[in-house]
Amino acid sequence: MSDPLPSDTQGEASGAPEVTPIELAARLAARLCHDFISPTSALVSGLDLIDDPASQDMRAEAMELITASGRKLEALLTFYRIAFGGSAATELFDARELERLVRGRFAHARAEIDWAVEPDGLDKAPTRALLNLAELGAAALPMGGTARLEVREAAGAMELTLRAEHPRASLHGDALKGLNGESLGEGLSGRWVQPYFLRALTAEAGGSLELSQGEGVVCVAVRLPTPA
Amino acid sequence: MGTCLVVDDSRVIRKVARRIIEAMGFEVSECGDGLEALAWCRSAMPDAILLDKNMPVMDGVNFLRQLRREPGGRTPVVVFCTADNDPDSIVEALDAGAAEYVMKPFDTDILVSKFVEAGFA
Numbered sequence: 001m002s003d004p005l006p007s008d009t010q011g012e013a014s015g016a017p018e019v020t021p022i023e024l025a026a027r028l029a030a031r032l033c034h035d036f037i038s039p040t041s042a043l044v045s046g047l048d049l050i051d052d053p054a055s056q057d058m059r060a061e062a063m064e065l066i067t068a069s070g071r072k073l074e075a076l077l078t079f080y081r082i083a084f085g086g087s088a089a090t091e092l093f094d095a096r097e098l099e100r101l102v103r104g105r106f107a108h109a110r111a112e113i114d115w116a117v118e119p120d121g122l123d124k125a126p127t128r129a130l131l132n133l134a135e136l137g138a139a140a141l142p143m144g145g146t147a148r149l150e151v152r153e154a155a156g157a158m159e160l161t162l163r164a165e166h167p168r169a170s171l172h173g174d175a176l177k178g179l180n181g182e183s184l185g186e187g188l189s190g191r192w193v194q195p196y197f198l199r200a201l202t203a204e205a206g207g208s209l210e211l212s213q214g215e216g217v218v219c220v221a222v223r224l225p226t227p228a
Numbered sequence: 229m230g231t232c233l234v235v236d237d238s239r240v241i242r243k244v245a246r247r248i249i250e251a252m253g254f255e256v257s258e259c260g261d262g263l264e265a266l267a268w269c270r271s272a273m274p275d276a277i278l279l280d281k282n283m284p285v286m287d288g289v290n291f292l293r294q295l296r297r298e299p300g301g302r303t304p305v306v307v308f309c310t311a312d313n314d315p316d317s318i319v320e321a322l323d324a325g326a327a328e329y330v331m332k333p334f335d336t337d338i339l340v341s342k343f344v345e346a347g348f349a
Contacts, residue, residue, distance in 0.1 A: 041334035045244040061240045142315070172315060 019183060024200070027184075027193040028084060034190050035076055042069040075104035083131035084197065093127040095120050095151075102134045102149065111141035111164070114148035119158075125205040126151065126158045129222045132198040133162040136179075139191070140164040140171050140218040157207075157223050164218040171195075171211075171218055179211050179220070198222070229253035229348060230275030235265040235291065236309065237283045241332075245278055248336050252343060262286025266294055273300045276348065278339075279326070281310040281317065292324040305346045307339075 019027075046066035049055045055062070079101045082093070095117045106113045113134070122130065130151060137147030145166025152159050177184060178195030181203075202209045207224035232254040234245045242258045249256050254276065259265040263286040265277070277295075281288040288308060296302055308326035310317055318329050327346040330338055 037335050037338070038332050041336070042244075042332065045247075045334055046240075048247075049240065049243060055243060058240055058243065061238075065240055142317075168316065 019196070024193070024196070027189045028197060031190045031193050032080060032084065035080075036073065039069040039073040039076070042066075043073065072108045075108055079105040079131060079135075083128060083135060091124055092121045093124070095122060098122065098127060098130065102131065105134060106138065106147070109138040109141070110144040111138060111166070112144075112146050113137075114146050116148060116150040118152045122151070122158075123227070125201065125207075126160060126224055128201050129160050129198065129205075129207075129224060132194065132201070133160055133220055133222065135194055136171070136175070136198065136220055137162050137164045137218075139175060139194070140169050141166050143168045145169055153226065154223075156226055158226050160222045160224070162218070162220045165216060167216045169216050169218050170213065176211070179209065229255075231255045231257065231272070232276040232278065233257050233259060233265060233268060233274040233304075234278045235259045235262065235283070235288070236278075236280035237261055238280075241280070244334060245339070248339050249278065249343075251336075252340060252348070262288060262291030262294075265291055266298075269295060269298065269304070274304050276343065276346070277304050277306045279306055279308050281308065281321065289320055289324050292321070292326060296325045305343075305348065307342050307346055 043066055046062045046069065049058055049062035050066075082098075082101060099115050099117065102115070103113055117130070130149065134147065134149055137149070141147060141164050143166060145164060148161075148163040148165075150161045150163070171179070172191050174184065174191035175195045178192040179199055181196070181199050184192045199209055202222050202224065205224050207222055210221045212219045229252060232249050234242050234249065234256060235258075236242050236245065237260050239260070246256045246258065257268065257272075257274065259268050261283045265279075266286070279288045279292065292306060292308075295304070302325075306326045308318075308321040308329040310321065310329060310331065321329055328342040330342050
């Protein structure tokens with residue numbers, strides 16, 4: 001299923017996007033709806049079972065389904081609101097709150113998080129980049145492993161790094177296309193759009209993005225200029 | 229539409245899937261693991277199977293490999309159900325003989341579309 005794409009890429013994330021803003025918005029909305037529909041449908045299915053007189057012996061299991069689905073939905077919504085949303089009330093995000101959001105997101109993934117974020121607070125651009133790196137980590141580790149998220153301030157720049165480790169860690173070819181700023185072609189939009197969004201927001205902030213993949217390791221580094 | 233066997237160790241998921249698949253017009257039966265499903269298929273081969281991946285006793289991939297060796301076992305259209313999006317797991321299921329896969333059988337539109345793509349109009 002893996003595509004014959006280059007395993008390493010690097011460079012300035014400033015290439016002109018090949019998709020229109022409306023197409024990007026539509027594909028991002030499709031991805032979010034895709035991720036929300038399963039827990040939402042599960043919630044409704046659980047409620048249907050509670051209402052079904054013939055399924056009263058499954059009431060406890062239905063409640064478990066409702067609880068688990070509601071929690072997953074809440075975790076996804078709060079994470080995606082900051083990762084993709086544009087109407088956050090604040091411009092500065094508390095790193096502890098971001099850690100809570102990321103750990104909430106990973107509670108519904110197989111991988112573990114290794115949180116190594118030094119600054120106490122992050123501006124909107126590095127915040128979005130960090131959450132999108134986390135999302136990329138979850139995608140790179142479908143069978144588990146560790147996603148290390150590291151943020152540190154260097155001279156005039158903020159360096160954000162994802163290091164995903166597992167014997168089967170890898171990014172799908174569609175995700176690599178997105179990270180490289182390539183148009184999707186005939187691939188799956190859901191896998192492509194989030195990495196593409198990460199590249200686009202990095203470019204908008206005047207930053208650069210670097211990907212390296214080796215056996216059992218995926219690394220993505222984002223470097224953003226800090227305001228003077 | 230024909231007969232469909234839902235194979236999953238969660239009776240809640242079986243129930244949810246049953247509702248959707250019955251609404252499509254299938255006559256639905258249920259099994260809780262691969263071994264039970266194999267015995268069912270030997271006595272009454274269904275037209276379609278919605279098959280969970282992770283189950284006790286016999287998992288979905290092993291069931292599917294054994295089913296394809298059974299007399300008449302190549303006939304059922306199998307829609308594989310997996311909780312993870314690991315490409316290797318999906319390839320493994322498709323290599324074993326699944327026609328389609330879904331992440332979770334909760335969304336009616338997606339499940340119906342998978343059966344349509346698998347040949348049931």
